[in-house]
Amino acid sequence: MRAPASSPTLIGRESDLVALRDALRDAEAGEPQAVVIGGEAGIGKSRLLEEFLAGQEATATVLLGRCVDLGDDAAPYAPFAGVLRRLIQTVGLDRVLDATGSGAGVLSALLPELADESAVPPRIGAERLYELVTVLLEKISGDRPVILAIEDVQWADRSTLELLRFIVRMAEGGRLLVVLTYRSDEVPRGHVLRSWLPELERTRRVTRWELSRLRPEQVAELVAELLGRVPDDPSLARVTELSEGVPFFVEELVCIDGLRSGDDLPATLRELVLTRFERLSDPAQRLLRVLAAGGVCVTHELLAAVFEGTPDELDAGAREAVVANLLSADSTEYSFRHALVREAIHADLLPGERTRFHARYAEALEQSPQRSAVQLSSHWLAAHDVRRAFLASLEAMEEAKRSYAYATTAAMGDRVLELWDRIPDAETLSGRDRASVIARTASALRNAGNNERALALVESALAEADDLPPSRRARLLRDKGQYLANLNRPGSAELLEEALSLVPPEAVSPGDPLRPHLLTELAAQRMLAGLFDIAIETARAAIAEAESAAPAMRSVAHNILAASLIESGRIEEGFAEFEIAGRLAVGDAGATLRHAVNASDALNSVGQYAEAVRLAESGVAQARERGVERTSGVWLAANTAEPLIALGQYDRAEEMLRIALGFDDRTGVTAQLQRARLWVWHGEPQRAEALLRRLRTPLRALAELEQQTRLSLARVSAEVAIALGDYDRAWAEARGVGSLPFRSLPGYDLPVLASASRALAELAARGGGAGGASGRGGDAAGGDGALDGALDVLAEAARLEATLDRLRAWPTARAWAPLVEAELATARAAVSDTADRAERYADALAAWESAIAAAGDAVAPVHLRPYALLRGARVALAAGERSRADVLVAEGRQAAVSGGIPLLVQVADALAEHPAGRPAAVATAHGQPLTEREEQVLALIEQGLSNKQIGERLYISAKTASVHVSSILRKTGASSRTEAVYLASRPLP
Known part of the structure; x- marks a missing residue:
């Protein structure tokens, strides 16, 4: 009698099983969870997962997928194809289609057999596909909890990893548990999981641990369980030594003739893995050799097409391998019980065998309804058929692009380029030149998030583009500009201008959208840089040349023109252009989103906060109806937070930011910046400061290109510094407003100017500056102690006031200008030579009365009135007017409490307890x-x-x-x- 292949009792993993069940319990309560389990090959990850899933199939929908070791040639989303097929088998196709609604056609990107030949699914982008799958799992989990388990993610293609990351981060409220396993010994330096796993762990719903090797007493327990008896000491010692506590090796060692004697054990692990294989009959061994060339899992239909024997011989060989516990089988496919067995058999293939088997797989896949061009390319390459590998790789590029698997598209593009010089008629076969393939590969890399390599590739294409038509070179220059912008590097506008110079109006055919597109992109770059006059001129040129272009393209040009006009002070004219942009955007999701983002931002900038929220939330609702709330709608949701903060609706603002925080791109960074502002007014400036430290590097890079980001960063940084009492730093952050490199955005300038004025007043009151007689300029302002005695308060106050004069026509200046004036009056009072305190602060107190009144204006953010009341109270204390200060403090505290602003409540309490007669400074x-x-x-x-x-x-x-x-x-x-x-x-x- 042979010992069983595995113990019926799970040994050494009891606590891990409990942890998985606990995670499922949390998921069942409506809090999606994810568990990531690592460990070396054979450590028992699959056994643990099998034990866990077996206990849940009665009450949960279990979806198991496996990643296969095909190097970089794994088919896009390969494990999800199996997962969706299992889901359809479990709940029925009708339930799946109902759960996906209008997006059902997009599922054909994962399951080609669902494609409707009569209708072409719309191009929707990778993130839309990710959202569709996430929503599907959430809705299905309403019937029963869903366990999505994916094994061996170290072999997953990048598209699978991106989809998994999206599901883990963005699942909302569904009863979903995601369980992932990976081999920790196959994640070397540079492996994608090295960065992917830490990023995944940034969300608190992820738990990660690694399985350890069994202790000697656990090995003894496992051996006894497998044998049904206590082993002799020499055998147990040899098993413990050879296995080193790895359960798979323990089981393999014990299965050798029931472990009669320690002398029977093989000398190496490779021999160990192959021992049971070599005990099979020749037909069974031949079947497993063929199977190993196909991967860990192969469908019965594909194996039958590849195996040269009769169906009876296939069945007999497969049954023998299953009985020997080398294979497992379900209704559709055969799987090696452990990847180590497949690896050992595949490595043992002779060169001729390997070439023949891979060629057979390629020939069979070409006839299969479930053919994968990516796998076809891999098999032809392994079969050394370079020409057919080249053709399959070209097909794989298009196939992967249709599935939004951009990393795979790029990998196949790389393969085409590697094979190009080995194919004499490559250009004829591909129907394109090498530069075109490079450009397509670079575009795929950009979409996959690898802008560095995309930039390097497009530069190589430009180096080979001397003989290309000017329009082709112009497109390459445009692409390079886009990649630079994505990397937050300068130079995009110059490249767009060079591209335009290559294709003057007379050089392009009527209706060609190239020039309008280039002009629109250039206008957007100029707008972001704060060069509004140039942006207006360029956008008008784009509109003039886009008369016959698609409405969506014209909408974007009008959109950019509108935003630039408004920032230039031509507010009514700008909103009229937004009306045109909105009408042209109807029917195009991208243009509609862009209109809602820019128009709501403009409304917020002019102080129409409620209207800004209404427009933005309408756009979010449309995104929700289209099923893109967690993708396309994220930027708009994050954009809504700012007017909500101005309205004092902090909880709603936090909710709007919540989803955007899961993104790593510009959307996520901008959302984090807004979150820091929320924490300041929540009374948690230390927490906001810690967040700012993490954000400062990516934000500074973005601020080099975008004035809005530069001013937003200055505002939040100064507000955090003021809340922490660090006025040196607040001054350093805000003092440059109104001068280069700060180009004016009036709606953003005014709050920064208020912070600069506050910092100046505080520094003056603390002896950090001198009066006008000192003759010392403010350029010496710096870090700790650098301001002491080096700040000409009166000169700086005059400079800030001159900046304010340029902003007075802006709608929100009605609220902000009196506040700035009051701060500057306080700064001047602090350095005044007047001995009498009441007389010294008289003008400042009057200015604060005006500021308090102005803070009640509809364009004033909610926090401004309690802030002005409490600042006025501090000045009253400095003037020795305790009773007046008490009235202002009481009113300010009440306003802060009703507005839900803990920071100002704390300030009010401190002022209320301030010793009478002691000045605030x-x-x-x-x-x-x-x-x-x-x-x-x-x-x-x-x-x-x-x-x-x-x-x-x-x-x-x-x-x-x-x-x-x-x-x-x-x-x-x-x-x-x-x-x-x-x-x-x-x-x-």
Whole structure:
């Protein structure tokens, strides 16, 4: 009697099984979960997964897919084809089509047999396909929980990995558990999983662990379970030594004649893996050799077409291999029980066998209704038929492109280019020249996110393009410009201008969209750079040359013209152009989305927040109806957050940002920036600061090209610094507004200008600047201590006021201008030589009254009024008007509470407890100013609170409070808390 191939009892993996069941329980509660299990070959990943899934099939829909080791030649989405076929078998085709709704036709990208020859599915992009599959799984999970398990993702093609990442990050509310396994010993440096796994783990719904080897006592338990008896000590010691605790090797060793003696064991692991194979009959071995050339899994139909024996011989060989526990079989396919067995058999093939078997697979696939050109290319290449491999690779490029498998498209393009010089008539066979193949491959790389390599390829195409027609070269220049823009590098506009010079109007045929497209792209680049006059001129030229172009293209040109006109101050004219863009966009999802994004952004910029939200949410609703809410609609949803923040609807803003945060591109980075703003006003500036540190590198690269990003980054950075009391940094971030490289975007300029003015007022009050008589300019402003005595407050105030004068015509200036004026008046008061405090701050107090009144205007963000009230209260304290300050603090606190702004509630509480007669700005004995947080801590020290009580009051830890207390003692030169209060309470000179 032979020992069983595997133990009926799962040994050494009990806690792992419990963890999987716990994850399923969370998923059943409506919180999608993902588990990633790693481990070396043979460690028991498949056995653990098999045990887990077997216990769930009665109550859950189990969808199992496998990745096959075909190098870089795996068919796009190969495991998902099997998953969808299993889903259709389980719930029925009608249920699947019902769940996918209007997008059902897109499923043919994964299952060609679903294609309707009478209708061509629309081109929708990879992310739309990803969203469709995600929605499908979510809807199916409403009937029963869905477990999507994919084995051996180290062999997955990049499109499969991108789809899996999308599902894990974007699944919302479905009862879905995703389980992935991978071989950790097959993920060397440079492998795609090296970066993919950490990115996947960024979402908290992912749990990842690796299976460890069995301990000696677990090996003994497993051997006894397999044998049904306790083994002799020499045999057990030899098994433990040879297997090194890897369960698969333990099972293989024990299965050798029931482990009669330690002397029977093979000397190497390769011999071990092949031992059972070599005990099969010759026909069964021949079948497994053929099968190994096809991969880990091969359908019965394909194997039957390749196997040279009779059907009876195939069945007999397969049955013998199944009984020997080398193969498993279901209703459609044969699978090696372990990939290690397949690898060992395939590696043992003779060169002639390998060539013949792969050629047979290629010939059979050419006749198969489920043919994969990618696999066809791989098999012909392995069969050394270069010409047919070339043709299959060309077909595979188109096949992969239709499935939005851009990484595979690029890989096949690379193969075509590698084979090009080996095919004498390559250009005739392909119907295109080499430069065209390079351009197509580069485009696929761009769509796959590899812009660096796309750029390198298109540059090589340009190097070979001397003999190409000017229009071809112009398109290559356009492509290069796009890749540079995607990499946030300069030079795109110059390349577009060069492309336009190659194709003057008289050189293109009527109706050719090349020039209008180039002009539209150039106008967009100029608009993003803040060069609105040039953008207007270029967009008008694009419109003039696009009279016969598609409405969607004309819509985009009018869209860019509209945004540029508005930013130039021609607001009514700009919104009229937006009306035209909207009408032309009807029926085209991309143009409609672009119109909604830019028009809602313009409405937000002029202070029409509610209308901006209405338009943006209408666009999000349309995206939801089309099933693209989590793809195309993401940017629009993120764009909606800003006017929602202005309206004080912080929870809705957070909800809008939530999905966008899962993206790694510009959308995700911009959403993270808005999230940092939310955290500031939530009273969590430290958390916002940590987020900003992570974002600063990608944002700075983007800010080099886009003025809106530059100003948004400056605004959020300054607001975070002000909330932390770091006015040196706030000034450094915001002081450049209104001057190069800050080109004016008035709606974005005004908040940055307000932050710069606030920082200037604080620095002046803390002795960080001088009056006009000092004659020292502000260019010395820098980091810690760099501002001390080097800032000409009056000169800087005049400069900022001049910037404000240029912005006064902008609609939102009604709210922001009085605030800026009040801050500048406060800065001037701080450096005034007037001895009487009331007289010194009289103008500033009057300015704050005006600012408070203006903050009630409809164009003012909700936070502006409580902010102005509390700033006015601080100035009243500086002027010695405690009663007036108390009134302003009470009103400001009430407004902050009703507006749901915790940061300002904290500020109000600190001001309410401020010692009477002590100015808000504190001068210290060592000339170092206290930060705003240190002032708050000092006020609580005066009340006799302990560090723990201070931490509770300010929502910080006792340890952080202790750090602030130590800093106060150092800055004031005090030896005790009481002395620090006395020294810091002295009025400013």
